[in-house]
Amino acid sequence: MANFTNRQFDNYIAEEIEKYSGIAMPLKAGLLNRMLIRKETCTKLHPNPEDEFSIPSVGPSYRIISEYEQKFIRNIRTNQDYFKGEEPIIVEKMHPDGYMILNGHHRWAAALMLGYSKIPIQIVNVTHKTDIKEILRNSKHNRRVTFDLDEVIFCDDLQKAEKALTFPFDKFYKERLRLGVPALFRALEKCGYDVWLYSAKYYSIDYIKALFKKYHVDITGIVTGTGKKNNKEDRKAIEELISARYLYTLHIDNDMVVNINTSTKEFDEYEISDASTWSKDVIEIIREINRDEEP
Secondary structure (H helix, E strand, C coil): CCCCCHHHHHHHHHHHHHHHCCCCEECCCCHHHHHHCCEEEHHHEECCCCCHHHCCCCCCCHHHHHHHHHHHHHHHHHHCCCCCCCCCEEEEEEECCCEEEEECHHHHHHHHHHCCCEEEEEECCCCCHHHHHHHHHHCCCCEEEEEEHHHHHECCCCCCECCCCCCCHHHHCCCCEECCHHHHHHHHHHCCCEEEEEECCCCCHHHHHHHHHCCCCCCCEEEECHHHCCCHHHHHHHHHHHHHHCCEEEEECCCEEEEEECCCCCEEEEECCCHHHHHHHHHHHHHHHHHHHCC
């Protein structure tokens, strides 16, 4: 598959999209599949029809592909590993074969055009509309709370964190939870809220669920890859499903709690006064909201 011209590669992408149109569907990858498969043949990875890369009027960018090609060639000359320094291509297992690319199209294209046989991958399971329908059917409450996983729940070395997991789990789960998060999530459950986590990154939902299980916390919904959700119809349908299920949505960030009426879109804001007592302040705000809503 090496030595494509740009037009030939455009045709290859179009043929791939056409080949799997109407028959492709996501599959859940098992734990061993996700852990053991670290490389895959480039031709077993398929372009995502919903990504801008696959839309002729938008992408692909041959300038970006060329830059990656040059980088890969330099890597081969210096250390024999063309992909050195790059994150793996994020993929999802798909029917009828292979993997759908979720993130990393241009790097995959560069490897394919240079004729490299295999490319590093990371297999993830992400949440789809059918999963959200099932979550909503089984949800316990008519109120929910949302958090940004990376900006609010996970913390850096400068923030106070929950105690690290013990060996061997600390080798597998690198992320640290912000101090007070497990207690806050349990308080939210007691106050009648479903907990939803969102991230622009492509974490596998199984990975996030298992991480929070280690802290004895259940998460209602996990939606990852939000920065790449290009299907507007799906986004709208998901928001409509959520609005129909929940009367109120609380959105909590580092500085503010926003209480949103999902039907009227009216909202109230509550400032979090002290970052050092973030979880305590949030719990007090939620109790205040609940008292105000009591008849």
